[in-house]
Amino acid sequence: MGIEAALPVDGFLTTQLRRVINWARRSSLWPMPFATACCGIELMAAASSRYDLARFGMERMSFSPRQADLLIVAGRIAIKTMPVLQRIYEQMTEPKWVISMGACASTGGVFDTYAVVQGCDQYLPVDVYIPGCPPRPEQLLEGIMAIQRHIDQSGIPPTPPGGRRVPLGLVIEPTHRVRPQPVGITVGGV
């Protein structure tokens, strides 16, 4: 399924440099998981074998912000956590993207108290908002694919002609239909 399947027999193909770089870039997004709540559990589920985040070149969760491209803010941001999150974002190298995963990261969710920041997008440039409490792994994958589609369209370096890349501000809507999982169980031969 890789690029070798598209190669002609004599072993080379011609393309545009921008396309190759974008292909490499979007196929190796290394996420920086900032998991502070139950959204983090769904993030872990998305990385597990059932949903297999590795299909998108993301099997390497980067726990160092300096080696990450994609900040996934999964969970509520407490007032003491926001400066930490901002520092992590600033340590990430360009090009970088931010996913705000779940209701709490995007709006504060049900935690409308003095101790919880009401949406990390007030203080961070968020590219993709994923609704849900928590979102299913399919929806997180949908958000990641939205960023990948955006990278496919971007230039080198990934900025618009004005020079400054504004946050994308995409909102993901669920496209999957939840169905019962196919489990067949027999107990004692019955």
Added chain:
Amino acid sequence: MPADTKPTLDHPVFKIVKDQFPGKRFRGTEYRGQSTLIVDPADAHEVLAFLRDDASCRYNFLSDLFGIDYLNYPSRTIGRFAVVYNLVSHQRDDRLFVKVFLDPSLPTDGTADDPALYLDSVVDLWPGAEWPEREVFDMFGIRFRNHPDLRRILTWESYPAHPLRKDYPLRGRGEREQYRIVDRTSA
């Protein structure tokens, strides 16, 4: 009060404490088998030390220590704030709540060092009280004498309020909105 919810003050420790400290004032209450001994703030440390060391009490374990703000409580209370010690005796398999009421003498909307909101620390009796007492200080502004390290534990040093006081607004006074904005030009 219906008859079936009338407190039964038959906890054996009530009598022991009364006999041990004849000059001190005690109040007691009970709810669904859990007895509470209400002590004056000045007597708290002495009574708690007795409850830990006396052979017929032996409350060797401080299970919890927390504060309560009774502002706008529906029924009448002895004081505005309370600090509750949740004592457990492993030897006797028994649990006792000791409650101390405190009334502030200064306005409670800031972080003023109120001389009326002081209690003796029980870290010397139960070392595990160190962090709960810091939390009570952080959340209610009740300070503890002889505490080894009385700093705020959850909010930061310069936090402008004690947030679990009932006259502090639930959504805060803007503490959750005072951050610099990181955008694509600065990072």
